[in-house]
Amino acid sequence: MQSRFPIAVGAGLVSGLLFLAAATGQMASLMVLVFLAPLPIVIAGFSWGWILAAIAALTAFGFLTAIGSITAGLFHLLLFGLPVTASIYYLLLNREYTTVSGAVDVEWYPVGRVLFGLAITSGLVATAALFSLGTSTADIEKHVTTVVERMMAADLPWPGGKKPAADQLTNLTKLLTVSFAAAISMAWMWLVVFNLWVGAKVARTSGLLARPWPNVSLISLPRWAGFALAATMGLSFLDDFPGLIASGFATGFFLAFVLVGLAIVHNVTWKNPVRPLLLFGLYAFLLFFNPLSTMAIATIALVEPFLPMRNP
Numbered sequence: 001m002q003s004r005f006p007i008a009v010g011a012g013l014v015s016g017l018l019f020l021a022a023a024t025g026q027m028a029s030l031m032v033l034v035f036l037a038p039l040p041i042v043i044a045g046f047s048w049g050w051i052l053a054a055i056a057a058l059t060a061f062g063f064l065t066a067i068g069s070i071t072a073g074l075f076h077l078l079l080f081g082l083p084v085t086a087s088i089y090y091l092l093l094n095r096e097y098t099t100v101s102g103a104v105d106v107e108w109y110p111v112g113r114v115l116f117g118l119a120i121t122s123g124l125v126a127t128a129a130l131f132s133l134g135t136s137t138a139d140i141e142k143h144v145t146t147v148v149e150r151m152m153a154a155d156l157p158w159p160g161g162k163k164p165a166a167d168q169l170t171n172l173t174k175l176l177t178v179s180f181a182a183a184i185s186m187a188w189m190w191l192v193v194f195n196l197w198v199g200a201k202v203a204r205t206s207g208l209l210a211r212p213w214p215n216v217s218l219i220s221l222p223r224w225a226g227f228a229l230a231a232t233m234g235l236s237f238l239d240d241f242p243g244l245i246a247s248g249f250a251t252g253f254f255l256a257f258v259l260v261g262l263a264i265v266h267n268v269t270w271k272n273p274v275r276p277l278l279l280f281g282l283y284a285f286l287l288f289f290n291p292l293s294t295m296a297i298a299t300i301a302l303v304e305p306f307l308p309m310r311n312p
Helices: 002-024 027-036 039-048 050-067 070-091 111-133 137-153 166-178 180-205 225-235 240-268 275-288 292-303
Strands: 094-098 104-108
Touching: 002 027, 002 039, 002 050, 002 070, 027 180, 039 050, 039 070, 039 180, 050 070, 070 111, 070 180, 111 137, 111 180, 111 240, 137 166, 137 240, 166 180, 180 240, 225 240, 240 275, 240 292, 275 292
Parallel strands: none
Antiparallel strands: 094 104
8 A cells, every 4th residue: 555655646636737727727628627637536546446546536635725725625525536436435345255156256336326326426516516606596597697798708609600689698598597507417427427437447458457347238227216317307397496406416317327228228239230330320319319319218228127128
């Protein structure tokens, strides 16, 4: 552990630097650097264990607090450090058991449960983002209006070469307000899932991954996940703040079902000779026919527990 401590500290410093550079750079660099900020912590965790991930997360917190502010440090810790470390802890969690034949085997914590945990966390992140701006829909709309006004003041290329009319701006503001929590939840979950996947791939390629690669095509969510999705989708139709909060959680749960639905399709088409063509068509469908396509994929995951489709 002592020999690897500098690795964890270095990973935390790199993560903190990426985060700091994103906060002080242009919009394009912000998107790229924030997207990669958790990656050093993930690689350290998957390669040498969750304790090193925790050390890296705390190092990033300390670095950002010293260079920037306590707010920046806490923002990184709560947004990336703690969720990533917890995910790695559970993904590396295992126990030995004796099979019927008397052999000793290892059981790993289900990946699907980690995925659903991230979905819950995405809802919490969206809720925190809402409360950071206010405690009502009117407060959120006020901030969104400010952003839209800044966009109007900037010299941006608008479709058709002319800026939107006043009524169109009003509709845009209302749409952005209603979808604010959902957008935060979606962006955060995609970011963390992507970094966990890339970090695990890097550790595996280096021969350092501390667990065997799971069969991702067999991941499944807890049985009550469907009820959680239905409940939060229903609550998202409530007026004012409760509806916005529920929409953040519903989006995270929905994305979890979309990912499981994709896993099912990959599993079912595994031995099909035209599999590459089928998968190409699937992802083209997802790209050009959203949200209808994602609803269809999520439905597959919702139905699968009652009508099993996958090959073991």
